[in-house]
Amino acid sequence: MSDITSLVSRLATLGFADSPVEHAPVDTVEQWAEALSSTAGLPAKFTLTKTLIFKPKQPKSEPMAPVVVIAKHDSPTNSKSIGNELKLKDLRFASDDVLRDVFQTAKGSVSPFALAQVSQESIAHVRVVVDKALLSESSAAPIAFHPLDSSRTVFISVATLQAFLKSVDGLVHLTEMDFVADAAAGTKVEKKTTAAAATTEPKDEGGAAGMTKPGIEVSKDVDFPTWYKQVLTRSDMLEYYNVSGCYIVRPLAYFVWQQIQEFVDAGIRAMGVKNCYFPMFVSKEVLDREKDHIEGFAPEVAWVTRAGSTELAEPLAIRPTSETVMYPYFAKWIRSHRDLPLKINQWCSVVRWEFKNPQPFLRTREFLWQEGHCAHMTKNEAMVEVRDILTLYRRVYEELLAVPVIEGEKSEKEKFAGGVATTTVEGFIPTTGRGIQGGTSHYLGQNFSKMFEIMVEDPEATGSVRPKHLVHQTSWGLSTRTIGVMVMIHGDDKGLVMPPRVSDTQVVIVPCGLTVKHSDEDRRVVVDACLNVEARLRAIGVRAESDLRQNVTPGDKYNHWELRGVPVRLEVGPKDLEQSSVLSVRRDTHAKAPLSLSGLESSVQLLLATIQSDMLIKARKTLDERVKIVLSWDTFVPTLDDKCLVLIPWCERIECEEQIKVRSSRAAQGDEPEDEKAPSMGAKSLCLPYKQPTNPPLVEGETKCVQCGENAKRYALFGRSY
Numbered sequence: 001m002s003d004i005t006s007l008v009s010r011l012a013t014l015g016f017a018d019s020p021v022e023h024a025p026v027d028t029v030e031q032w033a034e035a036l037s038s039t040a041g042l043p044a045k046f047t048l049t050k051t052l053i054f055k056p057k058q059p060k061s062e063p064m065a066p067v068v069v070i071a072k073h074d075s076p077t078n079s080k081s082i083g084n085e086l087k088l089k090d091l092r093f094a095s096d097d098v099l100r101d102v103f104q105t106a107k108g109s110v111s112p113f114a115l116a117q118v119s120q121e122s123i124a125h126v127r128v129v130v131d132k133a134l135l136s137e138s139s140a141a142p143i144a145f146h147p148l149d150s151s152r153t154v155f156i157s158v159a160t161l162q163a164f165l166k167s168v169d170g171l172v173h174l175t176e177m178d179f180v181a182d183a184a185a186g187t188k189v190e191k192k193t194t195a196a197a198a199t200t201e202p203k204d205e206g207g208a209a210g211m212t213k214p215g216i217e218v219s220k221d222v223d224f225p226t227w228y229k230q231v232l233t234r235s236d237m238l239e240y241y242n243v244s245g246c247y248i249v250r251p252l253a254y255f256v257w258q259q260i261q262e263f264v265d266a267g268i269r270a271m272g273v274k275n276c277y278f279p280m281f282v283s284k285e286v287l288d289r290e291k292d293h294i295e296g297f298a299p300e301v302a303w304v305t306r307a308g309s310t311e312l313a314e315p316l317a318i319r320p321t322s323e324t325v326m327y328p329y330f331a332k333w334i335r336s337h338r339d340l341p342l343k344i345n346q347w348c349s350v351v352r353w354e355f356k357n358p359q360p361f362l363r364t365r366e367f368l369w370q371e372g373h374c375a376h377m378t379k380n381e382a383m384v385e386v387r388d389i390l391t392l393y394r395r396v397y398e399e400l401l402a403v404p405v406i407e408g409e410k411s412e413k414e415k416f417a418g419g420v421a422t423t424t425v426e427g428f429i430p431t432t433g434r435g436i437q438g439g440t441s442h443y444l445g446q447n448f449s450k451m452f453e454i455m456v457e458d459p460e461a462t463g464s465v466r467p468k469h470l471v472h473q474t475s476w477g478l479s480t481r482t483i484g485v486m487v488m489i490h491g492d493d494k495g496l497v498m499p500p501r502v503s504d505t506q507v508v509i510v511p512c513g514l515t516v517k518h519s520d521e522d523r524r525v526v527v528d529a530c531l532n533v534e535a536r537l538r539a540i541g542v543r544a545e546s547d548l549r550q551n552v553t554p555g556d557k558y559n560h561w562e563l564r565g566v567p568v569r570l571e572v573g574p575k576d577l578e579q580s581s582v583l584s585v586r587r588d589t590h591a592k593a594p595l596s597l598s599g600l601e602s603s604v605q606l607l608l609a610t611i612q613s614d615m616l617i618k619a620r621k622t623l624d625e626r627v628k629i630v631l632s633w634d635t636f637v638p639t640l641d642d643k644c645l646v647l648i649p650w651c652e653r654i655e656c657e658e659q660i661k662v663r664s665s666r667a668a669q670g671d672e673p674e675d676e677k678a679p680s681m682g683a684k685s686l687c688l689p690y691k692q693p694t695n696p697p698l699v700e701g702e703t704k705c706v707q708c709g710e711n712a713k714r715y716a717l718f719g720r721s722y
């Protein structure tokens with residue numbers, strides 16, 4: 001580390017004489033302001049600053065071009081805008097190594113003065129960006145920096161900073177940026193950026209053009225968030241997009257969605273539901289009709305306010321869900337009991353402008369879903385439908401995605417506020433130990449029919465004044481979140497593991513065992529055998545594909561298809577053909593077995609069915625092991641910390657649920673949050689499972705709630721969740 005006296009004397013030669021003030025070491029701007037507030041001998045007014053050092057993504061052959069940003073402490077220094085301005089790719093905070101080796105400094109002690117310590121070869125490549133807002137402070141207050149150490153502060157004028165920067169020998173790249181104006185124009189910048197150039201996720205770019213994309217570089221158990229991003233992008237399921245929280249669903253993932261669509265469509269058609277399409281815009285006036293329950297959701301509603309440069313007379317909301325869009329028309333279309341039941345569904349996308357950390361498929365600002373909306377004469381009919389739909393959702397997870405779920409009812413706190421009761425299928429991500437809501441089916445009662453006046457004449461009534469009867473409604477939705485859950489549950493360190501039913505390619509056929517010793521004729525025989533196997537499998541409806549690429553080794557082909565999760569690989573080589581067989585390799589277990597060419601159709605079909613069912617069995621076993629009955633509060637949090645969900649006898653009171661959340665948060669435990677993005681997450685109730693534990697049985701009036709000691713009503717499933 002550098003010598004403070006030499007720095008101060010250097011500053012003195014630049015016309016700055018005062019010594020730094022000393023205070024407690026600080027980590028954040030808030031702590032800094034606080035520390036200074038109790039320090040004597042400060043200027044009357046001053047501006048706090050931040051100095052950030054980034055490193056762009058560059059070819060290894062080029063000299064490193066670190067970027068030093070000197071800004072007002074509260075300026076919105078967006079690394080993407082800075083990268084755009086400097087024409088540098090993917091700026092990331094510089095690593096400890098770079099701070100040490102290039103700037104001879106360390107995290108917490110970074111200041112512009114570190115520039116004085118950069119070697120002559122390196123300094124020519126360093127870019128310095130100075131915040132315009134800081135420079136405009138010139139006539140006003142001095143600016144505060146840490147001179148190489150976070151327990152000291154120097155106050156210098158802007159002129160001194162400029163003189164210092166000029167005095168750094170060999171520093172040639174000096175830029176000024178207006179971060180505030182840049183942030184204000186943020187949306188414009190995003191729109192202007194071409195899709196090909198930009199991405200909101202600079203971390204995982206795959207390979208450069210012409211290179212094979214690498215496989216997964218981190219282990220699922222070691223760094224799950226990075227693993228998830230790499231699996232999705234490198235398998236070509238998903239691409240990051242240049243609007244934060246929005247992603248491109250590529251064919252591999254869209255195929256899964258189409259399989260789900262086909263299955264759900266067939267299921268709901270059999271229940272008499274018809275598909276339709278409503279507009280995506282909602283007028284403010286109509287959206288406000290649902291004011292009461294929309295209130296909590298209002299911050300997430302996105303609005304269109306302008307067309308070109310013309311302000312719209314009335315801003316239009318983009319549907320976050322379609323109750324308010326559809327129900328005025330239900331009122332128009334439903335006049336007599338003969339118009340009931342009305343059962344419609346639409347496949348569409350919805351927009352919810354979430355501010356929490358986005359996650360591909362799990363939490364995105366636009367997502368694909370189906371939303372079903374039905375009106376019935378009786379409560380009973382509506383309730384039957386709510387459960388039939390829930391069964392269909394369970395079957396999507398279990399039968400298509402090989403994902404076990406727990407069916408149940410949401411608590412008062414967690415149900416959809418606009419309805420009477422919410423039923424749900426809850427999934428579980430073992431790697432994080434968190435629950436995830438997989439799909440919901442609501443009984444809306446007569447809440448919306450009251451609001452939108454959806455009613456029929458009571459068919460039972462006689463006489464001239466016929467009383468009106470409000471319809472009973474349901475709504476239900478399943479989204480592309482399904483895909484994220486499937487990937488998280490089945491994927492491994494080699495990439496995706498696809499359940500056969502939703503895999504675009506079910507069987508890949510790879511010629512192998514051919515060496516330079518083999519003749520062209522030998523090669524032709526093997527290739528013909530591959531094509532023949534492919535044709536036979538396709539003829540029975542198996543999605544088979546031969547990988548006959550000549551410039552790729554069999555090993556690289558294996559990696560390629562493993563990354564994409566293809567359930568079965570058939571290796572075909574001269575030796576296999578001598579035995580009239582091929583070698584099958586399972587993606588889920590890596591098990592290898594020869595399959596005779598005669599009867600290949602049925603053995604492959606059986607293998608695919610076995611993989612599909614084994615994947616569900618394996619995931620269910622994990623779920624069963626990780627849902628624990630907890631009978632005393634003492635073991636509640638330790639069980640969650642063991643990455644489990646808990647089933648507890650519960651009183652079902654909202655206040656109790658709120659207390660559980662507080663008492664189970666990591667802050668309440670005095671622990672550090674696991675990561676910044678999931679700060680001290682408390683447990684929520686996930687559902688009141690339909691399948692209640694029987695051992696020990698819950699005895700009404702006797703069994704007490706695990707948290708508050710009141711009488712327990714049912715077992716409830718609690719957990720940390722997505």
Ligand code: 87F
Nearest residue numbers: 297300320321352371416440475476477
């Ligand atoms: C976000 C913004 C505005 C959820 C929102 O679950 C409104 C809402 O109403 C909102 N997020 N919801 C609840 C959606 C209820 C219901 N709609 C039909 C479903 C399934 C499909």
